[in-house]
Amino acid sequence: MRDEYDDRLHQALRHDFANNLRAIASSIAYAFDRLHERLYGAPWSERTGRTNTGQSNRFTTL
Numbered sequence: 001m002r003d004e005y006d007d008r009l010h011q012a013l014r015h016d017f018a019n020n021l022r023a024i025a026s027s028i029a030y031a032f033d034r035l036h037e038r039l040y041g042a043p044w045s046e047r048t049g050r051t052n053t054g055q056s057n058r059f060t061t062l
Helices: 002-039
Strands: none
Touching: none
16 A cells, blocks of 8 residues: 555656656757857848848857
8 A cells, every 4th residue: 555655656756857857958948049049040031030231240240
């Protein structure tokens, strides 16, 4: 009886831990994706829909 209870508790905590770890990894991946887009995204690319007006991006110019 006690082993079944411990097993259910262990499985529930393991499931919660896996979900939390997945959410943290997803958040970190999203942050890197946004950072990469901010640093290396071309201002004239079709994805953003903007045109190059001659303004420099202080994060992409060295």
